[in-house]
Amino acid sequence: MITELFNPWIRDLVPYSSARSEYSGSASVFLDANESWDGGNGGINRYPDPFMRKLRSEMERVMKIPFSMSAIGNGSDEIIDMLIRMFCAPGHDSVMIERPTYGTYSVFAHTSNVSVVDVPLTPSLELDKEAMFRAIGEENPKIVFICSPNNPTGRVYPIETILEIAEFNKGITVVDEAYADFARNFESAIPFIMENPRIIVMRTFSKAYGKAGARLGILVSHPEIQRVFMKAKPPYNVSLCSQQEGLDALLHADAVRKRVEETISRRTEFSAFLSSLSYVETVFPSEANFILIRVPDVASLYDYLLSNGIVVRNRSNDPLLENTIRITIGSESEMNALKEALNAWNG
Numbered sequence: 001m002i003t004e005l006f007n008p009w010i011r012d013l014v015p016y017s018s019a020r021s022e023y024s025g026s027a028s029v030f031l032d033a034n035e036s037w038d039g040g041n042g043g044i045n046r047y048p049d050p051f052m053r054k055l056r057s058e059m060e061r062v063m064k065i066p067f068s069m070s071a072i073g074n075g076s077d078e079i080i081d082m083l084i085r086m087f088c089a090p091g092h093d094s095v096m097i098e099r100p101t102y103g104t105y106s107v108f109a110h111t112s113n114v115s116v117v118d119v120p121l122t123p124s125l126e127l128d129k130e131a132m133f134r135a136i137g138e139e140n141p142k143i144v145f146i147c148s149p150n151n152p153t154g155r156v157y158p159i160e161t162i163l164e165i166a167e168f169n170k171g172i173t174v175v176d177e178a179y180a181d182f183a184r185n186f187e188s189a190i191p192f193i194m195e196n197p198r199i200i201v202m203r204t205f206s207k208a209y210g211k212a213g214a215r216l217g218i219l220v221s222h223p224e225i226q227r228v229f230m231k232a233k234p235p236y237n238v239s240l241c242s243q244q245e246g247l248d249a250l251l252h253a254d255a256v257r258k259r260v261e262e263t264i265s266r267r268t269e270f271s272a273f274l275s276s277l278s279y280v281e282t283v284f285p286s287e288a289n290f291i292l293i294r295v296p297d298v299a300s301l302y303d304y305l306l307s308n309g310i311v312v313r314n315r316s317n318d319p320l321l322e323n324t325i326r327i328t329i330g331s332e333s334e335m336n337a338l339k340e341a342l343n344a345w346n347g
């Protein structure tokens with residue numbers, strides 16, 4: 001049944017057969033890939049494993065993501081782009097998003113000439129389930145993107161709502177769980193993939209795992225989708241250095257957990273601090289590593305912080321988010337510098 005959802009040219013694709021994917025077994029002389037015979041330390045003269053087997057095995061051990069259900073992209077951004085190319089016919093199909101949300105879903109749809117159906121969140125920034133059902137019925141999107149915890153609102157959507165939408169939607173439902181590690185009592189959509197193979201989950205090494213520079217996005221899907229992803233992606237899309245960075249993060253999983261705990265307690269504390277500032281109108285509750293606030297004069301506050309060498313994100317142009325700023329939870333010293341600046345601001 002999922003087979004019918006793929007673009008036929010992707011489903012029937014004969015993948016590029018790389019030197020590294022043709023060979024299996026034990027050998028010690030590699031003269032198959034036209035690499036240099038030397039390149040410095042660490043085996044960087046060799047092409048990386050196109051299937052990232054070592055990293056994915058460690059992900060199974062540490063993150064409990066089954067090996068046959070995982071794949072890695074050059075950041076989640078590459079996965080978003082790939083999924084649109086796998087499932088959506090250019091000039092014909094559409095994807096659905098619920099704004100305000102992460103910006104690249106619609107950008108990658110547009111780069112593939114795929115149209116975007118936008119169902120706004122409710123005024124309280126929840127998913128508008130009825131409106132989504134209506135739009136799915138009318139527009140038949142090939143992919144529904146749901147970001148939970150949502151960027152930039154920090155809101156986690158109830159798993160029951162996500163599952164209901166994924167059940168009703170006969171196309172693919174992608175649940176972007178990039179910020180899941182920062183959410184308390186988070187219920188992932190991963191355990192429901194085998195029941196409903198139209199659900200795909202994305203995770204990333206860029207947030208809690210601290211490896212944004214390595215570009216390591218995680219696809220979690222039914223093995224059938226994983227197989228098609230593996231054959232349609234560029235053969236060596238994740239560099240050897242990046243695969244090693246992923247392994248390094250998993251090797252230090254305790255340190256990652258500790259940093260996440262620290263980030264969560266700093267978020268609680270910073271949220272209380274923000275609420276105590278007279279000029280802050282709203283502090284939006286957040287389950288991610290950022291906080292969204294509403295202030296009367298965003299432009300002045302933004303410029304003032306910038307003049308103090310502090311960069312935050314102005315989200316005021318997003319629907320429903322007039323006069324808002326999104327602030328990432330940083331290190332203790334970064335937050336102290338920010339708090340000092342905010343205390344000295346007199347609106």
Ligand code: PMP
Pocket residue numbers: 074075076077078102147150151176178179203204205206212215216217218
């Ligand atoms: N999803 C969400 C919701 C994000 O906010 C971001 C980056 N800010 C990404 C995905 C991209 O992640 P990656 O670094 O893995 O491409």
